[in-house]
Amino acid sequence: MVQDAELREAIYQKYIRPTERKAKPVAGVELEYPIVNLKNIGLSEVTEPVDFGVVHKLAENFVIRFGFTGICRDEDGEIYLAEDKRTGDTISFDCSFNTLELSFGVEENLCILRNRFERYYSFIQDQLREERHTLTGMGINPGYRVNRVEPIHNGRYRMLLHHLESYTKYGNRIHFHQYPHFGLFSCASQVQVDAEQEHVVEMLNTFNRLEPLKAILFANSAFEADPAHRFLASRDYLWKHSLHGLNPHNVDEYDKRLHSLDEIVRYISSESLYCLERDGKYINFPPVMLEDYFRGKMVRGEYFDPEEGRYRYASFEPSLEDLAFLRSFKFNDLTFRGTVEFRSVCEQPVEDVMSVAAFHAGLLEKLPELTKLLEQDVDLYQQGYSVGELREIFVRQDHTDRFDDAAYSLLEKVLRLSEDGLALRGHGEEIFLRPLFRRVEERTNPALCQLEKQSAGRAIREIILEYASLK
Numbered sequence: 473m474v475q476d477a478e479l480r481e482a483i484y485q486k487y488i489r490p491t492e493r494k495a496k497p498v499a500g501v502e503l504e505y506p507i508v509n510l511k512n513i514g515l516s517e518v519t520e521p522v523d524f525g526v527v528h529k530l531a532e533n534f535v536i537r538f539g540f541t542g543i544c545r546d547e548d549g550e551i552y553l554a555e556d557k558r559t560g561d562t563i564s565f566d567c568s569f570n571t572l573e574l575s576f577g578v579e580e581n582l583c584i585l586r587n588r589f590e591r592y593y594s595f596i597q598d599q600l601r602e603e604r605h606t607l608t609g610m611g612i613n614p615g616y617r618v619n620r621v622e623p624i625h626n627g628r629y630r631m632l633l634h635h636l637e638s639y640t641k642y643g644n645r646i647h648f649h650q651y652p653h654f655g656l657f658s659c660a661s662q663v664q665v666d667a668e669q670e671h672v673v674e675m676l677n678t679f680n681r682l683e684p685l686k687a688i689l690f691a692n693s694a695f696e697a698d699p700a701h702r703f704l705a706s707r708d709y710l711w712k713h714s715l716h717g718l719n720p721h722n723v724d725e726y727d728k729r730l731h732s733l734d735e736i737v738r739y740i741s742s743e744s745l746y747c748l749e750r751d752g753k754y755i756n757f758p759p760v761m762l763e764d765y766f767r768g769k770m771v772r773g774e775y776f777d778p779e780e781g782r783y784r785y786a787s788f789e790p791s792l793e794d795l796a797f798l799r800s801f802k803f804n805d806l807t808f809r810g811t812v813e814f815r816s817v818c819e820q821p822v823e824d825v826m827s828v829a830a831f832h833a834g835l836l837e838k839l840p841e842l843t844k845l846l847e848q849d850v851d852l853y854q855q856g857y858s859v860g861e862l863r864e865i866f867v868r869q870d871h872t873d874r875f876d877d878a879a880y881s882l883l884e885k886v887l888r889l890s891e892d893g894l895a896l897r898g899h900g901e902e903i904f905l906r907p908l909f910r911r912v913e914e915r916t917n918p919a920l921c922q923l924e925k926q927s928a929g930r931a932i933r934e935i936i937l938e939y940a941s942l943k
Contacts, residue, residue, distance in 0.1 A: 474766035479795075480738070482792050484733075490810030491806075493810070494668065495665075495666035495668035496666050497666075497837075499663055499664065499665050499829050500578045500579075500664040501575070501576045501664075502576075502660075502661070503589070503661055504571055504573045504660050505607040506570065506571060506610055506612070506657070506659055506819075507600070507606075507607060508606050508607075508614060509523060509615060510936070513933045518614050518932065520615075521620050522569065522605065523603065524569045524620070527565070527572075529599075529603075530599045531554070535551065538556065538591075538592070540554035540555055540561075540562075540563065542562075547625040550625075553565075559577045561577055563592070567632065567655040568620070568622060568624055569622075570620070570656055570657060571613065571659055574589065576589070582830055582901045590942065606936065609692075609822040609918075609939040610819060610821075611819045611919075612658060612659070613656075614936055616656075616657035622656075630754070631754035631756050634756060635715060635747060636653070638756075642718065647713050648713055649709065651710060658706070659818070661818065662814065663828060665811060665832065667806065672733065673730050673732065673736070674840075675804070675839065676804055677729055677730055678839060680725050680803070681847075682835075682842075682846065683804075683863045684852070684862035684863040684865070685883050685886060686817060687867045688866050688917065689917060691867065691919040692821070692918035693706040693707055693818040693919060694869070694922055695709075696869075702868065702869040703868055703869060705818055708816075709867070711724070716801055718744070719742075719744040719759055719761065721742050721743045722744055722799075722801055723802065724860060725804070725816075725863065726802070727860055740800075743762060744759035744762070745760060745761075745794065746758070746759040748796075749797065750788055754776075755775045756774060756775075757772065762795070772785060773786055774786065801815070814832055823941055823942060823943045824918075825942075829904075830890070830901050830902075830904035833893070833894065834890030834894035835893055838892060845885060845886065849878075849882055852875055852878040869923070884909075884912050887905060887909055922939075
């Protein structure tokens with residue numbers, strides 16, 4: 473049994489200690505793109521699933537063309553991850569071979585990342601076009617209804633899907649949606665930035681407060697779960713109403729203001745653990761808060777036995793080393809790398825590829841000014857609604873326009889701050905904010921544009937290719 477003081481010290485060492493250094497103005501960028509099969513596509517829907525054979529061939533050709541090493545293969549011998557050791561860039565497939573992810577090693581200048589992205593993306597698209605497939609810049613794979621619901625064949629991804637599919641065992645403890653495989657079709661644009669200890673609390677509080685505005689600006693996952701749940705940005709719903717959301721501290725925004733590093737440690741201790749790896753086996757078990765997990769003597773879970781082709785039960789004693797397997801899905805999350813990861817944003821149209829990273833990088837240069845701007849606002853944030861309630865309003869397709877004037881007015885000021893911050897960085901990255909200024913001026917976002925195009929009778933193929941265009 474682990475004492476509470478031991479747990480909190482371990483959490484401090486894992487998450488807080490890495491921030492005890494001077495932060496660098498660098499960013500790590502992760503981009504998840506849906507792969508779409510364009511064969512026999514209908515007017516309003518994709519009709520053919522992604523051909524995994526096409527994806528496997530692409531991966532093999534990519535690592536040869538760019539000299540990526542550090543190759544990981546699944547149980548069938550197919551590449552699911554490869555890395556360029558020189559730059560830290562990786563190509564991978566997120567959860568399944570329906571989603572391709574490009575991740576970039578830390579870099580101060582986003583223009584350099586844009587250039588590397590263009591090289592990779594152009595090659596990938598040339599390869600896919602030969603097989604009538606494409607990547608596209610959408611937060612929901614438009615072929616999710618027909619794509620294979622099949623995780624990558626390895627212990628980690630098989631465990632994850634099995635875990636999420638077990639939601640039926642939990643009755644009505646929360647409202648569960650019926651898309652436990654959402655990780656196979658939901659795509660994000662994520663950014664990691666260095667966090668310096670004296671600024672960690674302010675970073676988390678301020679960017680948490682920014683979440684309603686980010687929902688307006690970056691919504692790009694139009695999705696109708698059912699007639700009562702129709703979204704412009706469906707990421708919130710898909711995570712919150714899955715088994716990941718059984719403990720609300722594992723998902724969404726922070727529901728309270730954080731006041732100290734110790735409070736962050738206590739918050740993390742209230743998050744839930746649901747899996748770990750022992751003796752080469754990934755084991756999942758009912759989500760349990762860290763505080764309770766480490767107080768227990770034995771835990772019972774299950775793992776997949778590949779020889780028997782079925783799941784078997786396993787019991788084990790908690791160890792403080794299990795903290796390494798904590799998986800949080802907060803919108804703004806302190807990581808073990810000494811970074812804050814921003815992960816609430818849908819993937820964006822490809823031509824706007826660096827807009828998310830630039831938005832955050834610029835604001836970090838103006839953090840005190842951003843904090844003051846958001847805290848002093850009275851037209852949006854002091855109208856009786858919490859940050860979470862405001863974001864929930866803006867992610868919906870049928871949201872009230874009561875707060876639109878206040879939100880767009882504030883958004884323009886936020887964008888100006890980001891622009892000023894990028895100018896201080898001195899790399900010419902302000903160009904990446906242009907599409908965001910247009911969105912504010914026109915009061916739109918990629919999800920609204922997609923729905924408007926579909927309502928006007930535009931073919932889904934045209935929209936997919938438009939969101940895939942690299943101009």
